[in-house]
Amino acid sequence: MKDFTTRWPIGAWEKGLMTAVLELGALFGALICGILADRFSRRNSIFVACVVFCIGSGLQCGARSLSDLVLGRAIGGLGVGALSMLSPLYMAEISPPEVRGSLMALEQFAIVLGVVLGFWTGFLTRSIEGSASWRIPLAIQLGPGILLSIGCLFLPPSPRLLVLHGRHEEGLQSLARLRLRTPAEAETDPLLKVELLEMRVETALIQQTIGIDKHSVRSEATAWARLFDRKYIDRTLIGILMMFFQQWSGINALLYYGPTLVKSIGLRGDTVTLMVSGGIGIIQFIAVLPAIIYIDRLGRKPLLRGGSAIMASSHVITALLVSQFEDDWGAHSTAAWLAVASLYTFTAAYGISYGPIGWVLPSEVFPLSVRSKGVSLSTASVWVNNFLIGLVTPALMEISASFVLLLISSKT
Ligand SMILES: O[C@H]1[C@H](O)[C@@H](O)[C@H](O)[C@@H](O)[C@H]1O
Numbered sequence: 399m400k401d402f403t404t405r406w407p408i409g410a411w412e413k414g415l416m417t418a419v420l421e422l423g424a425l426f427g428a429l430i431c432g433i434l435a436d437r438f439s440r441r442n443s444i445f446v447a448c449v450v451f452c453i454g455s456g457l458q459c460g461a462r463s464l465s466d467l468v469l470g471r472a473i474g475g476l477g478v479g480a481l482s483m484l485s486p487l488y489m490a491e492i493s494p495p496e497v498r499g500s501l502m503a504l505e506q507f508a509i510v511l512g513v514v515l516g517f518w519t520g521f522l523t524r525s526i527e528g529s530a531s532w533r534i535p536l537a538i539q540l541g542p543g544i545l546l547s548i549g550c551l552f553l554p555p556s557p558r559l560l561v562l563h564g565r566h567e568e569g570l571q572s573l574a575r576l577r578l579r580t581p582a583e584a585e586t587d588p589l590l591k592v593e594l595l596e597m598r599v600e601t602a603l604i605q606q607t608i609g610i611d612k613h614s615v616r617s618e619a620t621a622w623a624r625l626f627d628r629k630y631i632d633r634t635l636i637g638i639l640m641m642f643f644q645q646w647s648g649i650n651a652l653l654y655y656g657p658t659l660v661k662s663i664g665l666r667g668d669t670v671t672l673m674v675s676g677g678i679g680i681i682q683f684i685a686v687l688p689a690i691i692y693i694d695r696l697g698r699k700p701l702l703r704g705g706s707a708i709m710a711s712s713h714v715i716t717a718l719l720v721s722q723f724e725d726d727w728g729a730h731s732t733a734a735w736l737a738v739a740s741l742y743t744f745t746a747a748y749g750i751s752y753g754p755i756g757w758v759l760p761s762e763v764f765p766l767s768v769r770s771k772g773v774s775l776s777t778a779s780v781w782v783n784n785f786l787i788g789l790v791t792p793a794l795m796e797i798s799a800s801f802v803l804l805l806i807s808s809k810t
Pocket residue numbers: 506509510513644649650653682752753754756780784
């Protein structure tokens with residue numbers, strides 16, 4: 399990407415700003431959707447989020463100045479944040495309970511597929527002459543954005559939201575579509591009736607206990623405050639902390655600063671460095687596959703417990719190796735590769751546990767009455783923590799890479 403660096407010879411500050419604006423945009427996107435999600439259909443909200451995302455991507459890809467790029471990332475970030483909140487919310491509402499975990503783990507599958515494609519596109523286009531080297535990877539993100547906005551036109555509306563709004567017949571028909579039943583079968587199928595009844599009971603309970611949102615500023619504030627009621631505070635903490643621990647496990651520190659970390663392990667050369675950080679994406683991608691199969695069979699807790707133990711041990715091993723050999727990696731190449739192997743082990747354990755479950759759990763723990771706000775707050779936690787990691791990792795790594803690894807191992 400010589401063209402990019404000669405066109406805009408940016409320093410550390412601007413680099414940080416470009417990373418931060420996307421994350422802050424995403425934070426706002428997730429929070430705004432917590433306010434708007436219940437007022438409009440999930441489908442329409444996802445469609446608008448896609449349009450915002452595409453506008454941001456278009457601005458980035460056609461950037462003529464650094465400020466175009468920064469603005470494009472901020473707008474794109476709004477779309478990313480909105481989508482990262484709306485997608486699990488919608489998926490949780492339409493999935494049958496017995497395969498909900500697997501279906502929702504597909505979100506992580508899509509995220510890491512994006513990580514892998516993004517990384518390797520950048521890697522392959524980096525030596526193309528001219529601005530195509532960076533405009534192509536930025537343009538590619540328009541593809542999924544456009545595809546999803548077209549796909550939205552065919553998405554069935556969330557039956558739970560329809561029932562919440564008193565549109566029971568439409569709710570039944572949408573449920574029938576989702577469970578692959580014909581409109582005629584919808585009227586007779588007992589299983590559909592039971593599922594709809596469960597939704598109506600949930601709605602009746604909401605109406606009895608808290609009433610339906612009146613859309614005033616006061617009722618909005620009360621709705622957010624409800625998340626911190628004694629009744630829901632545990633769930634709210636699960637959502638927020640699940641994402642806190644997911645982020646502070648160090649996965650993004652590894653993805654963003656992998657090359658620097660790997661240099662601190664003593665490996666040299668652009669290609670080796672990129673192969674190692676690219677490899678981290680691929681391992682995450684492979685690891686999510688067993689998670690999709692086993693998350694409903696084994697349950698969330700065993701995967702999280704096992705994942706935590708392996709992730710923490712891997713970080714401790716890498717930290718010990720780094721602290722022992724960082725002054726003389728040349729003479730200890732086996733130790734250097736062992737350190738890389740333990741980073742890979744961490745990534746695999748993360749990819750089967752905290753990666754997917756981070757996206758599954760928050761949407762499952764909240765009841766419909768507070769679900770959109772709960773998911774919004776949990777998703778906001780992803781973006782705040784993601785932002786903080788981007789901010790502090792470079793400075794901490796300068797002090798000591800092994801210290802960073804020990805610090806994150808204590809979090810996992
Ligand atoms: O689960 C995802 C995934 O693991 C990504 O690689 C990471 O960048 C995200 O922050 C995380 O939420």
